[in-house]
Amino acid sequence: MSYDIDITKTPPAHEPERQYYYMAKAKDFVEKKSKEIGRPMTYFVKTFGCQMNARDSEKLVGILEQIGYVEGTDEHSDFIVYNTCTVRENANNKVYGRLGYLQNYKKKNPLMKIALCGCMMQEPEVVENIKKHYKFVDIVFGTHNIFKFAEILCNNIESGSQVIDIWKDTNQIVEDLPVKRKFSFKSGVNIMFGCNNFCSYCIVPYVRGRERSREPKDIIREIEKLVADGVCEIMLLGQNVNSYGKTLDNPITFAELLREVNKIEGLKRIRFMTSHPKDLSDDLIMAIKECDKVCKHMHLPLQSGSSRVLKEMNRHYDKEKYLDEVKRLREQIPDIAITTDIIVGFPGETEEDFLETMDVVKQVRYDSAFTFIYSKRTGTRAATMENQVPDDVVKDRFDRLLKEVQTISSEKAKCYEGKVVPVLAEEMDDQKDGYVTGRMDNNSIVHFPGTEDMIGNIYNVKLDECRGFYYMGEIKEDA
Ligand code: 5AD
Ligand code: SF4
Secondary structure, three states: OOOOOOOOOOOOOOOOHHHHHHHHHHHHHHHHHHHHHOOOOEEEEEEOOOHHHHHHHHHHHHHHHHHOOEEOOOOOOOEEEEEEOOOOHHHHHHHHHHHHHHHHHHHHOOOOEEEEEEHHHHOHHHHHHHHHHOOOOOEEEOOOOHHHHHHHHHHHHHHOOOEEEOOOOOOOOOOOOOOOOOOOOEEEEEOEEOOOOOOOOOOHHHHHOOOEEOOHHHHHHHHHHHHHOOOOEEEEEOOOHHHOOOOOOOOOOHHHHHHHHHOOOOOOEEEEEOOOHHHOOHHHHHHHHHOOOEOOEEEOOOEOOOHHHHHHOOOOOOHHHHHHHHHHHHHHOOOOEEEEEEEEOOOOOOHHHHHHHHHHHHHHOOOEEEEEEOOOOOOOOHHHOOOOOOHHHHHHHHHHHHHHHHHHHHHHHHHOOOOEEEEEEEEEOOOOOOEEEEEOOOOOEEEEEOOHHHOOOEEEEEEEEEEOOEEEEEEEEEO
């Protein structure tokens, strides 16, 4: 994207032109500073949390490179960005811990700038704390205005003091800003932002705002451009992709979007994240089944197997509905990989409730599961519940769950041995000469003999040997 920009004039009012103006302005500053110090200015972006944040960081890096910063190797760089997560308390603690180190680095490098952004910054008490105790932080912004990064940086350069710019919410989606992908062959693609579900333990709706979907034409255009740029796999990202499109002027379902994306020539694989079990339609199941590019993998967060706890969690499904969805999925797509998220120790969780979770785990037999200890998040409804489960009880349940989950996933991994499965060759194997490393639909890693020219193609690979969570294989035929 290029615009006619004159940084001596007033900034344009419209996006994205306005941001290209500020990028040009910041570039001017970076060029001057680089000349002064006789070397390029470097950046280091550290991402905490989920795929959404990973994608946001690619946008921040896109802007940083447009401005003229070059990639640094560590936190001794000239511009440090922490893109934060706040879904669990320990994520916040990690950031505060690292800020201590950064203060010392900054004392040695007065040119250094520190920016904090992402979910944690949407919490007012965090921002107050930074204002009071972390005055050396230059820039603070949230999840709604990352597109304004260059403008906020210019405000900091001009004022020479800490700039805090947090929005409570927005309907604005700014397209066509620079992005620098971490991987050449795969990319996340946002299809929607925010969440309306208000699960009672979760802070996401408070820090990412209300649900809003991107226009299908913008999504398709972005994917077409990515494919033209060498991407063969995309992951469609949303907190709850099943409710994609409901708020658009011309509503469209996620299943319809999948079918459209599946038509894009040159694209090889489509993944998506995350589906909420409250509304997994048959229509979507059929779209996954029928679209050849869609990976046969469903991440379906269970959270708890107890219908009573699920009600307290405000999840809008019970144990039976969840198990029925798994049954419907497997009836249509018998070999589909199913993964999940589970929380242990939600307030009031009894041993019986926990055994219901264990029962679902045993019945479903997940390919893999992320297990979390419940973390109390201020502002959520669950944080006001009094019957918190004692730490030692939670720890004991967590250990039992983890053991069960791990036993099942290694048994499942072993089951694939001897099977022929589609594998996308992603990169040369850095451990073994003459081998490539690829991924199965369920994201498992497979190493098999191959050459550079195979990267980006899908092969039917026989999984000769399962070595824990990866496989050694050999090509049977081109897929
Ligand atoms: N405590 C523990 N885990 C949580 N998650 C979300 N909020 C909390 C919390 N307060 C987990 C859920 C969600 C995943 C991304 O993080 O399992 O699916
Ligand atoms: Fe949080 Fe529930 Fe929204 Fe997921 S669906 S982001 S768990 S509120």
